[in-house]
Amino acid sequence: MRIINIRLGRPAVVTLALLPFIAALIVYAVASDIRLTANPADRLLPAPGTVLTTAGQLLSEPDRRSGDILFWQDTWASLQRLLLGVGISATIGLIFGLLIGLIPVARALLAQFVAVVSMIPPLALLPILFIVFGLGELSKVVLIVIGTLPFLIRDLSQRVLEVPQELVVKAQTLGASTWVIAIRVVLPQMMPRLIQAVRLSLGPAWLFLIAAEAIAADAGLGYRIFLVRRYLAMDVILTYVIWITLLAFVMDWGLRTLSRKAFPWAEAGL
Amino acid sequence: MSFVTVENLFQSYGRRPIIERVNVTVAEGEFISIVGASGCGKSTFLRLLLAQETPTRGEIRINGAAPAREPGLDRGIVFQRYSVFPHLTVRENILAGESFRRGWGRFWGAERRDALARADETLARIGLDHVADQYPATLSGGMQQRLAIGQALVARPKVLLLDEPFGALDPGTRVQMHDFLTELRTQTQMTVFMVTHDLGEAFKLGDRVLVFDKVRWDPQDPNLHGATITYDFDACTGGIPFQTLKEDIHVYHTA
Numbered sequence: 258m259r260i261i262n263i264r265l266g267r268p269a270v271v272t273l274a275l276l277p278f279i280a281a282l283i284v285y286a287v288a289s290d291i292r293l294t295a296n297p298a299d300r301l302l303p304a305p306g307t308v309l310t311t312a313g314q315l316l317s318e319p320d321r322r323s324g325d326i327l328f329w330q331d332t333w334a335s336l337q338r339l340l341l342g343v344g345i346s347a348t349i350g351l352i353f354g355l356l357i358g359l360i361p362v363a364r365a366l367l368a369q370f371v372a373v374v375s376m377i378p379p380l381a382l383l384p385i386l387f388i389v390f391g392l393g394e395l396s397k398v399v400l401i402v403i404g405t406l407p408f409l410i411r412d413l414s415q416r417v418l419e420v421p422q423e424l425v426v427k428a429q430t431l432g433a434s435t436w437v438i439a440i441r442v443v444l445p446q447m448m449p450r451l452i453q454a455v456r457l458s459l460g461p462a463w464l465f466l467i468a469a470e471a472i473a474a475d476a477g478l479g480y481r482i483f484l485v486r487r488y489l490a491m492d493v494i495l496t497y498v499i500w501i502t503l504l505a506f507v508m509d510w511g512l513r514t515l516s517r518k519a520f521p522w523a524e525a526g527l
Numbered sequence: 528m529s530f531v532t533v534e535n536l537f538q539s540y541g542r543r544p545i546i547e548r549v550n551v552t553v554a555e556g557e558f559i560s561i562v563g564a565s566g567c568g569k570s571t572f573l574r575l576l577l578a579q580e581t582p583t584r585g586e587i588r589i590n591g592a593a594p595a596r597e598p599g600l601d602r603g604i605v606f607q608r609y610s611v612f613p614h615l616t617v618r619e620n621i622l623a624g625e626s627f628r629r630g631w632g633r634f635w636g637a638e639r640r641d642a643l644a645r646a647d648e649t650l651a652r653i654g655l656d657h658v659a660d661q662y663p664a665t666l667s668g669g670m671q672q673r674l675a676i677g678q679a680l681v682a683r684p685k686v687l688l689l690d691e692p693f694g695a696l697d698p699g700t701r702v703q704m705h706d707f708l709t710e711l712r713t714q715t716q717m718t719v720f721m722v723t724h725d726l727g728e729a730f731k732l733g734d735r736v737l738v739f740d741k742v743r744w745d746p747q748d749p750n751l752h753g754a755t756i757t758y759d760f761d762a763c764t765g766g767i768p769f770q771t772l773k774e775d776i777h778v779y780h781t782a
Contacts, residue, residue, distance in 0.1 A: 421609035423606045423609035423610060426579055427604060427610055427611075427678075428612075429597065429599065430598045430602055430682065430684065431600070431623060431678070431682045432600040432627055433627035434630075436630075437631070437632035440631070440632065441623070441627065446613070446614050523613075523614070
């Protein structure tokens with residue numbers, strides 16, 4: 258039997274899916290053990306148990322100076338920036354994607370400009386953003402917007418162009434104006450695609466968030482990681498990295514579920 | 528008398544002529560079938576009727592009105608595919624036929640309730656009331672086309688254009704759709720243009736059958752000349768007029 262035709266049952270699929278995770282854990286545990294046997298004071302690869310203990314402390318013990326639990330404070334600060342940035346980006350991206358995709362005049366005016374602007378490396382603009390918007394929240398949110406917006410606009414305008422021309426013509430024969438075509442025909446069909454595009458831009462969004470926080474912030478997940486790096490506190494860094502991964506994964510999963518629940522027609526038809 | 532007038536119509540894409548010198552008049556309520564080989568400008572002619580394209584020369588008038596510059600309420604269309612809105616349920620699709628002309632594309636309050644009642648009546652008439660709350664993707668091809676025709680008719684167009692509406696259906700469903708269309712036509716007395724590849728279908732449904740073909744053919748450059756209407760059959764005689772008896776006194780009658 259050909260390998261491409263081998264199908265697995267549910268238990269086998271779950272086992273196989275878990276295998277790489279377990280393998281990674283084992284590799285880490287062994288490597289950590291080897292280093293710790295050689296030098297019990299080694300800080301580079303703390304034992305899994307140590308990481309767990311640190312994680313427990315981070316999640317529950319308040320900061321001695323301020324009395325807040327820094328872990329949750331960092332999480333809240335970062336999530337706020339991320340959601341604000343991605344939300345603004347998605348809204349503007351949707352509006353401009355519709356304009357460029359649906360209206361030839363807007364396309365002639367903006368498509369090339371967006372294509373050129375999307376080539377600017379957003380991180381190269383970060384110093385400018387810090388100078389213009391200061392070191393506060395605004396510059397971080399703007400970096401996320403600048404980093405994800407061009408992709409969203411280009412992706413969504415392309416998706417609008419992919420809406421079958423027949424549907425647009427049909428709507429016109431039913432007497433629909435440009436506005437009605439935009440809000441009743443194209444916009445609803447864009448929503449599942451918007452969610453898909455947002456899912457894809459969450460990765461870059463986290464990247465820009467952590468980059469901005471690493472350089473100038475007083476709270477945030479990225480800020481904390483780069484702060485404790487100075488003390489080689491690998492147990493703290495690992496806890497934060499795992500937490501960020503988990504948050505990103507849950508967001509992605511949530512958006513996918515939302516798309517499936519809210520747009521049943523897209524699953525069946527497209 | 529003539530409801531749709533097509534006068535000296537030319538259309539070329541770039542330097543390539545597609546159709547040339549098309550002249551035809553159609554009376555109100557006539558069913559016109561359009562046949563011809565692939566690439567002979569049938570669909571182009573339909574798009575011109577729809578005003579989705581502007582002809583390079585000539586004009587099309589419906590009921591004496593000025594030539595249309597974009598698709599509008601007076602022309603309804605059913606394509607082979609993508610004729611219904613996938614994100615609206617079957618009932619909402621019918622409702623769209625009435626509500627899309629409004630400022631926000633929707634009805635509100637009492638108006639909406641009335642429109643919904645009318646939509647349900649339409650659905651019952653076209654036999655789709657049992658799937659009213661489903662999305663079109665869950666429907667069979669024949670049901671989707673029935674919905675598309677129903678939706679187009681709800682908007683009450685002056686002319687209904689059908690672009691190979693049954694091309695993707697299996698033969699059995701096709702025959703059912705013929706009956707459905709014939710029935711709707713007797714109810715609405717609509718003027719219909721239908722492009723089809725199926726000659727039998729063309730003669731079965733149409734009052735007239737227009738044949739598009741190239742009259743001039745350059746062997747070195749097949750795209751040099753465009754197509755035009757080469758035959759205009761009266762479908763009531765099956766396209767064979769010389770078999771109609773003109774004399775009724777001195778002939779033997781079988782029936």
